[in-house]
Amino acid sequence: MPCEQRIPMLSFLDEKTLTKVAEVFGNEEAIRIIDVLKGVKEITDDQIANKTEIRLNIVRKILYRFYDRSLVALRRSRDQNTGWFIFHWRLQPDQLEGFILNQKRHVLEKLQTRLGYEKDHDFYYCSTPGCKKIPFEDAMELVFRCPTCNKLLMHYENGKIIKVLAEKVEQLRKELSE
Numbered sequence: 001m002p003c004e005q006r007i008p009m010l011s012f013l014d015e016k017t018l019t020k021v022a023e024v025f026g027n028e029e030a031i032r033i034i035d036v037l038k039g040v041k042e043i044t045d046d047q048i049a050n051k052t053e054i055r056l057n058i059v060r061k062i063l064y065r066f067y068d069r070s071l072v073a074l075r076r077s078r079d080q081n082t083g084w085f086i087f088h089w090r091l092q093p094d095q096l097e098g099f100i101l102n103q104k105r106h107v108l109e110k111l112q113t114r115l116g117y118e119k120d121h122d123f124y125y126c127s128t129p130g131c132k133k134i135p136f137e138d139a140m141e142l143v144f145r146c147p148t149c150n151k152l153l154m155h156y157e158n159g160k161i162i163k164v165l166a167e168k169v170e171q172l173r174k175e176l177s178e
Ligand SMILES: [Zn+2]
Pocket: 126, 127, 128, 131, 132, 146, 147, 148, 149, 150, 151
């Protein structure tokens, strides 16, 4: 079938990028569907379901999620015999690249905000797993009692968290400037 011919993928659309896209969607089916899509020029949802052995309605659901983010393009044709629509799907490599960049920028922004927050605040903590670390100003109002477990709040050394956050921020910055 002509639509199943393999085409050479653009060089920047590497394995890692595709896996990351799939991870964003958070399931193993998405990874398998991307895997099939990246090897063909165009393919119908029926064919994807056959190749991946994922149920057709799930294949369609995932495809429409990709479609919502413009990660795939869609072409409709009509089946000569049944008169039903056939949907042909293909990857949009440049959109995928942009999608990944946006995800990274978004994560970087969040990490920077968190890093700033950790640096700007002195934290107090009761050491009970599941309880929150409380900034000094709030801890003072609580007279240094944990509002959840009522234990005494002690100063919490967040140097380690700051170090880890700073490293992640640096790594993402590098990736984004490449
Ligand atoms: Zn507590």
